[in-house]
Amino acid sequence: MTDAAAQSVGRPAHVQLRERCARLGLPTWRYSAGGHVIAPPAEQGVVGALLRSRTIELLVERAVQGWVAGQEATLTELFPGCWLIPLPDVHRRRRRAYTVAMALAPEALQSEQFLAACQSASLDAEATRSALRGIAVMDGRTVGRVADLLRWAQEDLQAMARGEHETGLMSRRLGESYEELALLYKLGQSMNQLDHPQRFVRSACAELHEVLAFRWIAARFSGDMRHAGAVAGEFFFHGELPAPVDQCSAEAEKLLRGMLGTDPVILAGEAAGVLGRDSMQVVLLPVFSEGILIGAIMAGQKFGDDPEVTSPDLKMLGAAAGHLSVLLENAALYERQQAMFMGTLEALTASIDAKDPYTCGHSERVAHLASSLALAHGLSAEQAERIRIAGLVHDIGKIGVPESVLCKPGKLTSEEFEQIKLHPEIGHHILRDIPMFDDVLPGVLHHHERFDGTGYPERLAGEAIPLIARIIGLVDAFDAMSSNRTYRRAMDRTQVLEEIRRGAGLQFDPQLAEDFMKVDLSKFDELLARAQQAAERKLNRFSHRPSVLGERAPAGSDAAPGAREEAA
Numbered sequence: 001m002t003d004a005a006a007q008s009v010g011r012p013a014h015v016q017l018r019e020r021c022a023r024l025g026l027p028t029w030r031y032s033a034g035g036h037v038i039a040p041p042a043e044q045g046v047v048g049a050l051l052r053s054r055t056i057e058l059l060v061e062r063a064v065q066g067w068v069a070g071q072e073a074t075l076t077e078l079f080p081g082c083w084l085i086p087l088p089d090v091h092r093r094r095r096r097a098y099t100v101a102m103a104l105a106p107e108a109l110q111s112e113q114f115l116a117a118c119q120s121a122s123l124d125a126e127a128t129r130s131a132l133r134g135i136a137v138m139d140g141r142t143v144g145r146v147a148d149l150l151r152w153a154q155e156d157l158q159a160m161a162r163g164e165h166e167t168g169l170m171s172r173r174l175g176e177s178y179e180e181l182a183l184l185y186k187l188g189q190s191m192n193q194l195d196h197p198q199r200f201v202r203s204a205c206a207e208l209h210e211v212l213a214f215r216w217i218a219a220r221f222s223g224d225m226r227h228a229g230a231v232a233g234e235f236f237f238h239g240e241l242p243a244p245v246d247q248c249s250a251e252a253e254k255l256l257r258g259m260l261g262t263d264p265v266i267l268a269g270e271a272a273g274v275l276g277r278d279s280m281q282v283v284l285l286p287v288f289s290e291g292i293l294i295g296a297i298m299a300g301q302k303f304g305d306d307p308e309v310t311s312p313d314l315k316m317l318g319a320a321a322g323h324l325s326v327l328l329e330n331a332a333l334y335e336r337q338q339a340m341f342m343g344t345l346e347a348l349t350a351s352i353d354a355k356d357p358y359t360c361g362h363s364e365r366v367a368h369l370a371s372s373l374a375l376a377h378g379l380s381a382e383q384a385e386r387i388r389i390a391g392l393v394h395d396i397g398k399i400g401v402p403e404s405v406l407c408k409p410g411k412l413t414s415e416e417f418e419q420i421k422l423h424p425e426i427g428h429h430i431l432r433d434i435p436m437f438d439d440v441l442p443g444v445l446h447h448h449e450r451f452d453g454t455g456y457p458e459r460l461a462g463e464a465i466p467l468i469a470r471i472i473g474l475v476d477a478f479d480a481m482s483s484n485r486t487y488r489r490a491m492d493r494t495q496v497l498e499e500i501r502r503g504a505g506l507q508f509d510p511q512l513a514e515d516f517m518k519v520d521l522s523k524f525d526e527l528l529a530r531a532q533q534a535a536e537r538k539l540n541r542f543s544h545r546p547s548v549l550g551e552r553a554p555a556g557s558d559a560a561p562g563a564r565e566e567a568a
């Protein structure tokens with residue numbers, strides 16, 4: 001870029017044109033399209049006084065009025081040796097304003113109009129003549145060429161200004177598009193958080209707050225559990241709210257209830273309640289799920305040069321609202337699918353447990369205890385939930401073990417025991433092709449491994465046994481010892497806990513055995529009591545099966561860890 005070009009950046013074409021005329025010794029005026037003077041000549045001293053004299057002012061004005069009235073705006077001789085060069089700003093064939101340059105020849109300084117002008121401005125003619133001598137250098141032959149040159153210069157300057165304007169516009173649009181793209185990219189990256197829609201909404205608010213000039217961005221959802229799912233009734237925000245969170249949340253809920261249709265809503269002042277503090281605008285973008293309005297993204301207290309909500313703001317907020325709609329719709333579907341899946345799974349495992357009245361509710365209790373032990377061991381709620389699912393399905397392989405073996409009341413033959421020992425592998429085989437069970441599979445396959453390496457199916461030892469399997473193994477044995485079995489009565493709580501302590505480092509991970517002592521067993525006891533009542537009822541109905549209820553397990557009986565049922 002040349003120096004001249006660098007100087008021209010961002011400055012209007014007419015300003016640059018007048019500067020160029022001044023450098024050539026040509027005074028200029030600026031007139032509006034209606035013929036009113038906007039800027040008189042900038043010259044100082046006697047020259048300036050002469051140019052701004054009433055006589056000259058009237059002469060120039062008359063010429064301009066003629067052009068405004070429709071006369072062709074061409075080179076005009078005001079009086080002998082004094083010409084006006086009209087340089088109209090034309091935009092889409094309409095004149096928007098005029099730059100008017102004056103060219104003087106030496107004879108102009110001898111004219112009667114010159115003398116009249118000096119007189120009207122109380123100027124000494126000789127002194128004025130001498131001041132003007134340096135610029136009154138034109139002649140009739142060259143003034144036409146100068147006029148042409150000036151018009152070309154004006155066209156070039158206007159073209160450059162238009163180019164700059166277009167470039168500026170394009171660069172602003174590019175910037176906006178980039179920000180929108182970056183936002184959509186970031187939101188898109190979090191779109192797989194179907195089981196954590198809250199996280200997604202929070203990050204969407206934070207991203208919008210970073211990109212847009214609003215002091216706060218919020219999202220409010222209706223209490224419609226079916227469509228809003230995990231975010232139902234919630235209020236999220238990022239930035240500085242104009243009032244305490246509770247008040248803002250209540251106001252946002254009120255505004256959400258008043259929303260109709262699919263268009264953005266812009267409110268200001270009182271209409272926006274506490275959110276519209278200081279008469280600032282609040283903008284609301286609807287969020288839908290399955291065609292139902294479930295919430296809105298809101299933004300308020302815009303700052304910077306333009307306090308009004310602009311179309312780029314709406315575009316960006318609308319894009320985020322659209323993404324939220326898609327994610328929440330998917331999340332609600334996912335949640336329903338999950339619930340259906342878990343329901344099916346619970347029904348399936350319960351039906352396996354129900355094959356034998358003595359193991360009724362076993363999987364549900366193991367699932368509950370496994371999750372509690374995981375939390376007591378310091379794992380996250382998320383990990384505990386996965387371990388709960390592993391607990392629920394840990395014995396699913398029993399579906400492949402004949403009922404005659406599974407429910408056999410007496411002692412098992414070694415062949416029958418080998419059949420029972422296959423259930424972890426059968427369970428693993430059943431679940432291995434279901435992607436959502438990937439992290440749960442080790443718990444199913446290894447829940448009968450023992451810490452000392454004498455378990456099955458792979459005789460893994462110590463920490464080589466996956467943690468999930470060590471947790472399930474321990475609570476599985478706890479439940480077995482705490483429940484009645486076909487061949488013995490349940491052990492009491494003190495005895496069971498003693499067995500767990502004794503088995504630390506042998507059957508159980510010693511750290512887990514220690515953590516287990518901190519687990520609250522009240523819910524487990526409730527589940528167990530309910531299952532035992534159900535078992536009693538069932539046994540009373542089918543009293544052909546031997547009942548051991550009321551009998552005590554003899555010391556050293558198979559109720560000890562590692563015995564038949566506990567092993568299975």
Ligand SMILES: [Fe+2]
Nearest residue numbers: 394395567568
């Ligand atoms: Fe098992």
